[in-house]
Amino acid sequence: MINFRECLKRINSQERYMMFQKSGFNVITRDENRSIDETFALVESMFGLNR
DSSP states (O other), rough: HHHHHHHHHHHSSSHHHHHHHHHHSOOOOOTHHHHHHHHHHHHHHHHHTTT
């Protein structure tokens, strides 16, 4: 279990977070104040599905 927790800590590190943010890929971060429909609208916008 200690090894598992250590792996999670590495995967979820600030360094990894920034790597994804700067990757050039579309990234939607979790926002507990945003509804599912609002999140889906962001996805539609990012991929041009709402045209």
